[in-house]
């Protein structure tokens with residue numbers, strides 16, 4: 757196995773689609789920043805720079821999208837495609 761062949765891919769935290777180019781992904785369209793966690797999941801970041809959108813298990817088997825405040829913002833990256 758050649759280590760050079762290992763490619764980092766990312767998973768959208770909202771729709772669970774695996775991508776290798778986050779900036780082209782529609783779920784982050786319109787957001788100024790994105791957050792990437794240690795498992796290579798990425799999340800849109802709200803304008804306050806510390807709140808992410810993520811999918812969460814709700815009652816029974818329902819899933820919903822919730823807002824969640826970050827404790828650290830060190831993994832936030834500018835969304836180059838849409839930032840001004």
Ligand SMILES: [Zn+2]
Pocket residue numbers: 768769770771772773781782783
């Ligand atoms: Zn998505």
